[in-house]
Amino acid sequence: MERVQGKVAIITGGASGIGLATAQTLAKEGAKVVIADFNQKGAEAAAQEIVNQGGEAIGVFLDASKLESIKETVDKTVETYGTINILFNNVGLTNLKKDLDVVNLDLEEWDHLVNVNLRSVLAGCKYAIPHMVKAGGGAIINTASMAGFASDIIRTAYGTTKAAVVHLTKYVATQYGKQNIRCNGVAPGLILTPAAKNNLSPELLDTFMKYNALPYHGEPEDIANTVLFLASDESKFITGQTIQVEGGHYLANPTVPDFVAMSKNQ
Ligand SMILES: NC(=O)c1ccc[n+]([C@@H]2O[C@H](COP(=O)([O-])OP(=O)(O)OC[C@H]3O[C@@H](n4cnc5c(N)ncnc54)[C@H](O)[C@@H]3O)[C@@H](O)[C@H]2O)c1
Known part of the structure; x- marks a missing residue:
């Protein structure tokens, strides 16, 4: 089934992780994709791989x-494919040494x-919307983060922009x-991208798992499938929403895991 057949899609930050x-x-579902990234070589390599598999x-x-x-x-x-039908504003970052309390x-x-995480989303919309109107x-679809819903002791700029x-x-x-x-968002919790896998300690991953409702971590495909749904006509009556894709990490009263542990000890 090709759920976005013939649609032209821009993916920012598409050379790695969730964007890739x-x-x-x-592409697998029929879209012509423009992979836009600071890492130009990575973007070109990702596009080549799609072309090698028969995509555009x-x-x-x-x-x-x-x-x-x-x-x-x-x-x-627009020069290459004639129009824009899907815009995935996905670029976003923090700096753990400078984005503090x-x-x-x-x-x-x-x-x-603010420029990379927020103004880029505004600008992507500003420049793409006139083409979408014509089409x-x-x-x-905008990538937010659960950091945009729950605060933290650091990453103030990241959470505020999200x-x-x-x-x-x-x-x-x-x-x-x-x-x-239609414009919707996706708010990932922890997603095990290759970068996250390489940088997060087993202790930190265990801590995340302890508070997840589900017994596993999130993967880039979990976000990709949500974006596919939001990009396709299957979600044609959904707009203005941000879907939280976070394994139930932020779902319950935060004391639940502690009460479960206490009840096991009784
Ligand atoms: N991975 C997670 O756990 C997680 C959780 C919540 C939200 N997010 C959000 O998901 C999005 C993607 O994150 P990811 O984990 O896949 O990251 P990633 O680091 O794997 O990929 C980000 C991509 O963006 C590119 N990039 C960085 N700065 C850029 C710039 N100024 N211009 C153009 N491209 C630039 C990088 O080259 C890279 O290819 C981000 O908005 C991030 O905030 C990720």
Whole structure:
């Protein structure tokens, strides 16, 4: 079944992790994908792999902190494939050395993260929407994070920008719905991308698992499949929502795992 057959999709941050899995999934389901990433070689290699498997894809350079670069990605997409039907605004990052608590965070890093995590989403929408309107509609999916719903002792800029992405998603959905453009978000919990697998200690992974409702961690494909659903007509009556894909990590009263442990000891 080809659920996004013939649709033209931009995936930002598509050279690795969640973006890469999503590019592969959308391509497998019939989309022509533009993989846009700071890592141009990675983006081109990912596109080549899709082409080798019989799909359609190109890889392009994108610096999501720069407005011109985002506009160039949109222009290149239209030049290559004629239109844009799906925009996956996925780039996002933090800096664990500089994105600290409110008193100690680096304000230049704050500005950088606002540009990369939030302004890039706005700019992607700003430049892509006129093409979607011309095409008769489209689907925009923004990557938020559970850090946009629950606060932390560090990563102040990351969580704040991701919360703003959730709200921006509603604004876009409200303003362009009548033009048949849907805008939704996906909020991942911990997802075991190759980078996460290599950088997280077994203790940290165990701690995450302890608070998950489900007995396993999230994988990039879990997000890719959610984005596929939100990009396809199967979700045609859903807009302005951010789906939390987090294994029930934030579901229950936070004391539940402790009470379970206490009841086992009685
Ligand atoms: N992995 C998780 O556990 C997790 C959890 C919650 C939210 N997220 C969000 O998911 C999204 C993808 O994360 P991931 O874990 O797949 O990351 P990743 O590091 O595996 O991939 C991010 C990609 O973005 C690219 N990139 C970084 N800065 C860029 C820039 N300025 N311009 C263009 N490209 C740039 C990188 O080159 C990389 O290919 C991010 O928005 C992240 O905040 C991830």
